[in-house]
Amino acid sequence: MANDDIKYEEGYISNARGVELFTCQWIPSHHEPKALIFLCHGYAMECSISMRGTGTRLAKAGFAVHGVDYEGHGKSSGLQGYISNLNDVVDDCSVYFASVCEKEENKRKQKFLLGESMGGAIVLMLHRKEPTFWDGAILVAPMCKIVEDMKPRPIVITILSKLSNVIPTWKIIPSEDIIDRAIKSEEWREEVRNNPYCYKGRPRLKTGYEIFMASLDIESNLDKSTGVPML
Template sequence: MKLFTCRWLPSSEPKGLIFLCHGYGMECSIFMKDTGIRLAKAGYAVHGIDYEGHGKSSGLQGYIKDFDALVTDCSEHFTGICERKENSKKLRFIMGESMGGAVVLLLHRKKPAFWDGAILLAPMCKIADDVKPNQFVISALTKLTRIIPTWKIIPTPDIVDLAFREPAVRKEVRDSPYCYKGRPRLQTAYQLLTISLDIEKRLQEVSLPFLLLHGGDDKVTDPSVSKLLHEKAISSDKTFKLYPGMWHSLSRGETAENTEIVFSDITKWLDEKTATGNAKLERELKSGNDALHTDSSGKTILVE
């Protein structure tokens, strides 16, 4: 299995590390390129990965056999970058949109103390009722999943029309061979539904600092559940912003004016977190150095 990865680096020493988790049917290097460039220009090293069955990675397009395996792939790649010597002292942020928001929450669940913060854009904590099939259809399709898991027969509205406000972006998504536009495959839909229900039940387990952004007119994921996440999460540092009139895709798909508002909020939050985190690190290093003392023979001893 070959997984495609990409990165955008600032011209100077990065303030911190940001790891991108793209949405269902999307990919990182083209669709999230604008996000990567914006954040790199703001001074951050940005890394992305295309999930199995997505973008330029291997696998049946649009097929998610096991969501846990998808999260594990992201975790191994992202933590490997964090553990490099040059990155060992840098703050670590995970950023996800839509289904990528669910990936972020599960990465946090896998290693609760590892990440310094998360940016969640219209996270998939619950699939909106307008998109989700009725319970009878769900029950029937769940049984079929065991027999024909890769079939594309889930009856859903056109997500492209619902997610992206700007017609030019809709056309770009439809024209891209790396974006999946067909009906959801049975196993994929089952995995997305199962994960969203699981996350919705465990919102109170979220403990890391986070910035949560959602469009008020989102018809793909439910803004009310984002509000519930903000209320239930045990994080002491959490911010929720609801943008009236905005649609589902906040990083790409809104008007230029709205996109500037969203990224201004993101970079402001990141800069505040890195300034606080780096100041804390400097204090800890200074405290460590102050605890060391050189005696008359030139040996360094620890002062208790």
């Protein structure tokens, strides 16, 4: 990235399951970062392109910004758009973020999370996992509640649960164009459509089930997310 104010770097790490995960960071070039910010991207998205503007602006403002593409997302390995267990994603983020925080130059810096959409849900799950570790969080359109008239009936949930264990990777969940539904700006829609690292297919069965169950769990436990300042 040609920018004298910030330094951009990419790399890979291996998670506990041996999957290669892509990482990226935006760091101020000419002074010590005043705090750390960790990005959690949304479902079907990634960090290095779709969150580049966020990372760049925050780095120019003096923060060190770190992102990781989840398994099956972006430049990370795994079946594209597939989440077999959302808790594994949370664990991967937790381990990587902690490894950054444990570096000698970062031990005394404040630590903040920033999550968009499903990434907002992951932020809430990370906070619940280690409530005293984080100094604050920023949630952008977080996935933390399902509109009542969109919730499937209990029998449908039971069927989805059983099917997701038999045909977990099948792309059979009917849905509207997720890009049109989630993004209001036409310019931004086109950028996402042209991003080869964004998943654009129908949600896979297990992925949809994991996201749905996580949103129900978060909604019923929002009172446990009050120990950290959130915007």
